[in-house]
């Protein structure tokens with residue numbers, strides 16, 4: 001296993017410390033990750049879904065959001081983005097993406113915005129930053145909070161140098177094991193430059209307490225695990241290198257895949273993309289997937305069922321979102337993990353180029 005020795009050493013010091021909840025490791029990881037993202041504050045939490053929920057709950061406590069407010073979300077995201085909104089008593093408004101970037105399209109937001117709309121929850125889907133300037137200008141003009149779901153974009157960097165996690169009022173990260181920065185279990189974090197929000201979320205994640213037995217607000221138990229924080233500190237040292245490896249894989253695909261039946265992802269600048277997924281489109285997606293599997297190449301679909309077609313969201317089943325539905329029908333994620341070998345890459349590219 002990668003980093004085995006470092007993980008074992010870190011586990012040994014964890015045992016020796018005897019400090020298992022909100023100890024030094026969480027504190028140090030929060031400092032490390034705040035510096036990495038270029039923000040003032042980082043709060044370690046239990047997972048990515050809780051990270052988004054805590055941001056929304058904190059804004060409710062601070063009077064910036066209230067029950068029933070509408071939150072703009074991309075329709076083609078992972079369901080957790082939207083669960084966070086409905087689980088906190090807010091109403092998700094689903095918006096169609098730009099089919100080239102797979103990210104939310106501000107022109108589409110204009111069509112669904114109402115006086116109840118209070119925030120945009122943007123997602124850097126598959127690791128590509130949403131259109132940062134456009135969303136910033138849009139949210140300012142309409143007096144909306146801008147929140148990032150950065151669960152797929154650790155380390156993605158805007159051309160002005162700012163990183164994911166520092167492109168909005170508050171950002172949510174997941175450290176689920178398969179993310180670009182992954183723990184060995186569940187984990188998440190919130191980053192922000194807002195001192196008041198930081199203070200509120202810190203209380204919310206730990207029963208709302210301000211001292212051992214004094215509770216200020218009705219909170220939760222959403223703490224980042226001490227051991228996961230220790231592992232994350234090790235993994236964080238390798239994040240930039242891993243992201244570069246993912247970019248190298250992507251560049252190999254861009255250079256060598258040559259098939260009329262496939263549309264490669266669009267990416268103007270490589271820095272803004274950390275290739276959490278390398279997502280191609282094909283009208284014959286299902287046949288192509290089967291063909292690749294026969295050649296021993298495993299691919300995935302992110303995501304096969306649109307949220308507005310899920311049973312969990314019956315109230316949205318009547319929506320028609322043709323771009324999102326087309327994406328769900330056509331996307332296929334090729335392997336893009338940092339440890340792919342050149343041999344494996346050539347095999348994948350050959351198989352795709354020989355598909356007809």
Ligand SMILES: *Cc1c(COP(=O)(O)O)cnc(C)c1O
Pocket residue numbers: 047048049050077078080081123149151152174175176186187188
């Ligand atoms: C993974 C993910 C989440 C949820 O994170 P968990 O840690 O699994 O709760 C939220 N949003 C997006 C876009 C994700 O990819």
